[in-house]
Amino acid sequence: MEFLKQVPSIRFMALRRYWYVISALVVAGSIALVIVRGLNLTVDFTGGLVLEVGFSQPVDLERVRSALDGGGIEDFQVRTYGTGSEIEVRLPPAETGVAADEAKRVLGALTPLASKVTLNRTESVGPQVSQQLGEQAAMAVLMTLLLVLIYIAMRFRWRFGVGSLVASLHDPIVAVGAIALLGIPFDLNVVAALLTILGYSVNDTVVIFDRIRERFKSMRKAEPAEVIDRAINETLARTIIVSGCALSSVIFLATLGGETLRGFAVALAIGIVIGTYSSIYVAGAIALDLGATARDFMPPEKRGDVDEMP
Amino acid sequence: MQRYPLWKGVLLTAIMVAAILLALPNWYGESPALQMSRRDRAAFDAATTAEISDALKAAAIPTDEVYVDSDNRLWARFASVDEQLKARDLIQAKYEGQYAIALTNASRAPDWLNSLGLEPMSLGLDLRGGMLLVYEVDTEGAVAQLLQRMERDFRKVLRDARIQYQEVAVSGNSVQVTLRDPSETAAARKVLLEYDRQLTFAPDSAPGSIAATLGEAAIKERQNFAIQQNITALENRVNALGVAETVVQRQGQNRIAVQVPGVQDASEVVRLLGKVATLEFRLVDTANSPMEAARTGRAPLGTKLYKQRDGSPVLLKRDVIATGEQLIDASFAPSQGEPAVSVKLDSRGGDEMLRTTRENLNRPMAVVFIEKERELVQRDGHEVALDRSKEEVISVASIRGVFSNNFQITGLSAVEGTELAKLLRAGALAAPIIIVEQRVIGPSVGKDNIEKGTRALAIAGIFLFAFMAMYYRIFGLIADIVLLTNVVLIVAMLALFNAALTLPGIAGIVLTVGTAVDANILIYERIREEIAIGASPWAAINAGFDKAFSAIADSNVTMMMSGIVLFLFGSGPVRGFAVTLCIGIVASMFTALIGSRALIYLFYGRRRRIERLAI
Numbered sequence: 004m005e006f007l008k009q010v011p012s013i014r015f016m017a018l019r020r021y022w023y024v025i026s027a028l029v030v031a032g033s034i035a036l037v038i039v040r041g042l043n044l045t046v047d048f049t050g051g052l053v054l055e056v057g058f059s060q061p062v063d064l065e066r067v068r069s070a071l072d073g074g075g076i077e078d079f080q081v082r083t084y085g086t087g088s089e090i091e092v093r094l095p096p097a098e099t100g101v102a103a104d105e106a107k108r109v110l111g112a113l114t115p116l117a118s119k120v121t122l123n124r125t126e127s128v129g130p131q132v133s134q135q136l137g138e139q140a141a142m143a144v145l146m147t148l149l150l151v152l153i154y155i156a157m158r159f160r161w162r163f164g165v166g167s168l169v170a171s172l173h174d175p176i177v178a179v180g181a182i183a184l185l186g187i188p189f190d191l192n193v194v195a196a197l198l199t200i201l202g203y204s205v206n207d208t209v210v211i212f213d214r215i216r217e218r219f220k221s222m223r224k225a226e227p228a229e230v231i232d233r234a235i236n237e238t239l240a241r242t243i244i245v246s247g248c249a250l251s252s253v254i255f256l257a258t259l260g261g262e263t264l265r266g267f268a269v270a271l272a273i274g275i276v277i278g279t280y281s282s283i284y285v286a287g288a289i290a291l292d293l294g295a296t297a298r299d300f301m302p303p304e305k306r307g308d309v310d311e312m313p
Numbered sequence: 314m315q316r317y318p319l320w321k322g323v324l325l326t327a328i329m330v331a332a333i334l335l336a337l338p339n340w341y342g343e344s345p346a347l348q349m350s351r352r353d354r355a356a357f358d359a360a361t362t363a364e365i366s367d368a369l370k371a372a373a374i375p376t377d378e379v380y381v382d383s384d385n386r387l388w389a390r391f392a393s394v395d396e397q398l399k400a401r402d403l404i405q406a407k408y409e410g411q412y413a414i415a416l417t418n419a420s421r422a423p424d425w426l427n428s429l430g431l432e433p434m435s436l437g438l439d440l441r442g443g444m445l446l447v448y449e450v451d452t453e454g455a456v457a458q459l460l461q462r463m464e465r466d467f468r469k470v471l472r473d474a475r476i477q478y479q480e481v482a483v484s485g486n487s488v489q490v491t492l493r494d495p496s497e498t499a500a501a502r503k504v505l506l507e508y509d510r511q512l513t514f515a516p517d518s519a520p521g522s523i524a525a526t527l528g529e530a531a532i533k534e535r536q537n538f539a540i541q542q543n544i545t546a547l548e549n550r551v552n553a554l555g556v557a558e559t560v561v562q563r564q565g566q567n568r569i570a571v572q573v574p575g576v577q578d579a580s581e582v583v584r585l586l587g588k589v590a591t592l593e594f595r596l597v598d599t600a601n602s603p604m605e606a607a608r609t610g611r612a613p614l615g616t617k618l619y620k621q622r623d624g625s626p627v628l629l630k631r632d633v634i635a636t637g638e639q640l641i642d643a644s645f646a647p648s649q650g651e652p653a654v655s656v657k658l659d660s661r662g663g664d665e666m667l668r669t670t671r672e673n674l675n676r677p678m679a680v681v682f683i684e685k686e687r688e689l690v691q692r693d694g695h696e697v698a699l700d701r702s703k704e705e706v707i708s709v710a711s712i713r714g715v716f717s718n719n720f721q722i723t724g725l726s727a728v729e730g731t732e733l734a735k736l737l738r739a740g741a742l743a744a745p746i747i748i749v750e751q752r753v754i755g756p757s758v759g760k761d762n763i764e765k766g767t768r769a770l771a772i773a774g775i776f777l778f779a780f781m782a783m784y785y786r787i788f789g790l791i792a793d794i795v796l797l798t799n800v801v802l803i804v805a806m807l808a809l810f811n812a813a814l815t816l817p818g819i820a821g822i823v824l825t826v827g828t829a830v831d832a833n834i835l836i837y838e839r840i841r842e843e844i845a846i847g848a849s850p851w852a853a854i855n856a857g858f859d860k861a862f863s864a865i866a867d868s869n870v871t872m873m874m875s876g877i878v879l880f881l882f883g884s885g886p887v888r889g890f891a892v893t894l895c896i897g898i899v900a901s902m903f904t905a906l907i908g909s910r911a912l913i914y915l916f917y918g919r920r921r922r923i924e925r926l927a928i
Contacts, residue, residue: 004784005841013914055758102751103579123758125579129749129816132447136884143621143882150874158867195817195879195890199824202875202894206828206868210835213864241831241838246782247825248777248834255773262764263758267820 007240014233016228019288026285030173033180035259040183040273045190046126047282050096050133053126054109059119061087066116084262089123102127140194144175147198151205160299166290167208170281174204174274181273187266200274203249207242214238215287218295227296229268229288246279317914325911328903329798335805338422338433344377345397346419349387349404349412357381365389368407377421387412390419394760416575417558435558435809437815437889438752440766443574444582447750448547450567454745455539456486458638463488463525465632466508474504487515487526495521524926536567543746544569551584564884568749580755591637592656596669597677597709619681619706627706629679635662636667645731646721652730653721660875663718664708670715680722682707702745705838767821773823774800776829785837786919787927791912795904802900803893807821812896815889825897828872832905835861840928850923858910865905873898 046053067081067090076094084091092109106125114120128136148171156164175197183191216232222230250272257268349365351357365387366379377390391397418441420426420433438445448848460483467481467488476500477493492501498521505523511531515524528537544561545568551559559739563844573582596617607626614619616628639662646655646741658666669678683704685876709869781789807814840857848856876898880890917923 055755057757089436090379102755103583106753107580110718110848121755121757122753123755125751125753127748127751129449130451132750139882140887141877141888146878147875150878151871154867154871171583191886192817192820195820195883195887198875198879198887199820199890199894202872203824203827205871205875209830209868209871210864213867237842238838241767241834244834245827248780248830251776252823252827254771255776256766256769256820258769259765259772260769261762263762263768263816264766264820269904271820271824279614 004241005240011066011236011239012232013236013239014232014245015283016232016288016291019284019291022284022288024193028175030176033177033183036180036183037047042179042183043186043191043205045188046093046128046133047190048133048137050128050130052063052093052096052102052105053124054094054106054122054274055084055124056090056092056110057121057123058088058090058113062090062116064090070112072117074108076109076112079109079160079164088117096128096130119200121145126191138189140191143194143198144201147201148172151201155209155212159216160295162290162293162295162299163212163215163286165293166286166288167212170204170208170278170286171201173281173285174277176198176276177277178270178288182270185200185269187269190266192263192267193270196270196274199271200278203271203275204278204281207245207278208286210241211235211238211282211287212290215290215295216300219295219300223297227291230297231291231295235283235287242279246275252276317918321907322442322911324427325907329801332798332805334429335431335808336801338420338426338431339421339804339808341421341426341433343418343433344390344392344421345394346388346390346417347397347401348406348415348417349389350385351412356385357387365404368403369400372399372403374403376400378419389420390421394757419496432808434804435811435813436759436763437813437818438572438574438594438754438759439816439886440759440763440814442754442757444579444754445584445750445752446562446571446573446583446748448543448569448571448746449749450536450540450543450569451745451747452536452539452567456527456535457483458636459531459535460486460488460527461633463509463527467505467525468632470504470508471501472498476501476504486525486532489522490523492523492526494522497521498523514573540569547571547586569746577687579751583748583751591683592640593636593681593683595629595632595664595681596634596673597678597679598630599676599871601628603628615917619679619704621706621709627679627709629681629706630701634665634678638837647727647730648721650818651723651725652727654730655721656719657890658718666720667715667717670712671716673712674715675711675713677709678712679706680708681705690710753860762816766816770823773917774826777826781830782831785928786915787916788840789838791916792830792837794912795833795909796826796829798908799826799897799900799904802904803897806900807893810892810896812892813817813889814893815886817886818893819891821890822897825894825901828869828898829901831906832861832901833909834866835864836905837928838911840926844926844928850926852918853926854910854913854917858906862906865902869898869902 064081064083065152068079071081071092076092078095080093082091082093083089094109102125106122110120110122148168151171152164152168155167169175178197178200182193187193211234214237216230218230218234218237219227222233225233253268253271253275257265257272260268320898362381363380366389369376369379369389375392376396377392379387379389382386389400391400392864397416401416404412404414422431422433458844464481464483467490468478471478471481471490476497479491479493480644481488481490484491490501490505492498493803501523502514505525511528512525513528515526540563545562548561551561551571558574560570562570564570571586575814595617598613599678600612601616603618603626606616606618606628608614610618612628615631617631619627621627635658640656640659644655646653681704683702707729708722710723735893774796781792781796785792800822803825805813807818837856840853843853843856844850876891876894879887880895883891917926
């Protein structure tokens with residue numbers, strides 16, 4: 004079985020100007036969305052107390068609110084979590100030392116609402132921790148970007164390094180925009196997802212760059228755009244299969260993996276689609292427009308694949 | 314006919330056998346269990362074990378197994394969480410307070426695996442349920458304590474050298490001394506240096522004034538000491554909970570993370586671990602009226618106003634005789650029917666105590682019990698963290714004799730005495746700690762997470778396997794075997810490194826399996842390309858592997874770098890993800906490049922001629 008019986012000859016690079024515009028618009032839109040709509044930050048980043056309470060039968064949120072009011076709980080937010088019989092109560096940063104006692108008070112206030120009420124999860128994050136978690140996450144992203152840039156520049160010359168860097172910036176930004184649009188709770192798991200997107204995007208880019216490098220060596224007379232198109236077309240079958248496999252796995256995770264994994268999985272799914280696109284139209288195209296030619300891969304000494312075997 | 318190098322085959326087989334063995338305990342899984350240890354730390358004898366076993370039987374709670382482990386803990390394994398909870402309630406009711414009971418999981422693996430020391434990989438709190446507490450050590454408080462001690466000791470040193478001073482006071486990171494007679498400055502410096510060689514004096518002080526500053530190194534040393542002492546204290550307290558697989562570790566600059574798996578009463582755990590208790594021994598000031606001080610709210614010079622437990626005021630001298638820091642041991646030892654805590658001090662505290670008791674026989678001495686809490690208070694619309702220490706005089710007793718480093722504190726109830734002794738014994742704290750992060754995951758959530766996560770993983774896997782087999786036929790099947798091997802290797806490595814599997818960790822496995830699929834697809838697409846341009850089967854296979862290598866290596870190296878960065882800079886879930894990502898990448902490189910090729914040789918290698926490849 005083969006999806007593409009013959010290597011297609013789509014002229015990807017001919018259309019790159021249009022895609023630049025679209026990419027720029029999507030990135031701008033994503034940034035605007037994050038600024039205007041904001042991210043649904045969880046306690047990981049805002050600090051505060053979150054309680055997940057399970058009821059033996061679905062409960063009405065209004066009744067939950069009035070029960071909490073009656074119990075003397077202040078400044079709370081309530082939302083249903085998963086099925087209608089689970090709710091999430093969010094409280095502002097309190098004395099973290101007594102979070103457990105606070106949880107008991109909330110549970111006590113909610114007990115009359117159903118025959119069985121259980122406290123499934125309590126998370127309390129102090130302001131000093133939440134700030135640090137955010138800084139750590141940002142630091143991790145920056146360090147990853149830097150390392151990837153250096154590595155790609157080393158392996159493929161700087162034009163490709165810049166191409167993959169722009170793609171690596173492009174993908175998480177668009178993914179964050181999508182997360183803001185969908186209102187997915189932004190927690191540490193989602194940060195892990197964003198970093199995965201980054202990794203996936205770089206992986207995809209590297210595979211295509213690898214083929215571009217090879218084709219530049221073998222098609223020395225051809226136009227750079229032609230060479231890049233050829234490389235993308237030759238790897239297209241692989242790109243479709245791999246993205247398809249990854250996407251299907253992640254969709255299974257999103258639909259069957261439970262509430263805790265959903266945000267993570269949806270972010271990944273978005274990232275896989277964007278990562279696949281960006282490898283072709285952001286990374287490849289930018290390298291081309293920065294003037295990538297066969298000269299980039301004509302090293303002084305002869306280097307073959309054999310030398311690279313372990 | 315093509316041969317695969319024998320040594321590679323042997324090595325590969327050896328690695329796989331080891332991996333399967335390491336991963337095997339996970340196949341059997343774990344069952345809910347109770348883990349009990351005796352509060353008096355005595356050993357379980359056969360009779361007690363049988364008694365508990367019978368009690369469970371009598372209550373019609375079926376157990377899979379009841380046994381005592383080498384750490385002298387009794388384990389009872391159950392088929393379901395329901396039975397586990399019932400059993401706990403029963404034992405708790407029947408043997409009130411005799412045992413520390415923890416809900417946990419026990420391996421179902423056969424004995425020969427257990428005896429090899431092989432255990433299932435540990436699960437993160439998000440998968441098994443449990444409690445995470447992150448404490449912040451008040452390192453500034455530790456430094457402040459040190460400065461206070463310097464202040465106190467300076468007074469003593471100067472007094473002993475008969476150098477009169479106007480004032481000795483802490484200001485910032487230094488202790489400021491103002492002498493009565495400026496001509497004695499040099500002499501004062503000399504005796505202070507004799508007291509501590511590491512003191513540095515600020516140069517431009519006015520005549521008769523000396524500022525001894527605490528150096529950067531001294532501050533750092535003090536802070537590290539405070540954290541280490543707290544870690545030891547928390548470890549002791551956590552161990553006292555009697556729960557298996559607890560973790561206490563330093564996290565970053567001044568934090569300590571504590572993980573307590575299983576179901577606990579969260580408030581109780583917080584209370585037991587978090588209470589920052591210390592003692593101060595001070596003399597009672599009998600010259601002034603505490604009532605008067607309480608009324609005006611102003612304590613006379615050199616004294617401090619405290620409240621006793623019944624609320625009545627008491628004036629204590631400012632000089633601290635000894636603190637909890639100098640405490641070596643404390644135990645609850647009722648004497649003559651009255652609850653008492655027997656206290657042992659170190660030699661410095663003992664010396665001070667000896668001097669004080671000798672000079673103040675029959676005068677009252679007080680024990681101040683200090684508990685520190687951090688409260689967030691609204692101030693000008695902002696949340697402000699305020700340290701609130703609850704200082705309470707728990708006992709005022711006459712000094713009945715001259716004693717030094719061994720004495721008793723009375724005036725507590727039995728419960729308070731036991732608790733105080735336990736907390737003090739666990740290690741007197743130098744620096745206060747506060748909780749800055751607290752997460753409690755219920756066991757049902759953990760179970761739900763692992764069930765759904767595994768199911769999603771299994772379905773995604775089946776889908777992927779079916780697709781690969783359909784799309785690449787024999788080679789697809791080979792890839793499937795390789796992918797399965799990949800998962801076994803990941804699990805084995807997690808077990809080997811004792812890394813806990815978390816929910817993001819499962820996602821990390823999904824991702825690396827995806828990368829492994831990519832590696833195989835890259836190779837197979839290459840082989841197809843080579844066949845398309847007319848290469849012979851064996852040439853196509855070899856060229857496929859060789860040419861795909863650079864792409865696989867480059868992409869895996871970049872992924873690995875991201876994984877390492879995540880591990881270094883991330884924490885919690887991000888780190889859990891990074892661990893499986895790194896392990897998974899190693900496994901996927903190994904299986905795709907070596908395992909896959911070996912299987913192809915195994916399948917095609919013996920044939921004299923291959924007409925065409927089933928790819």
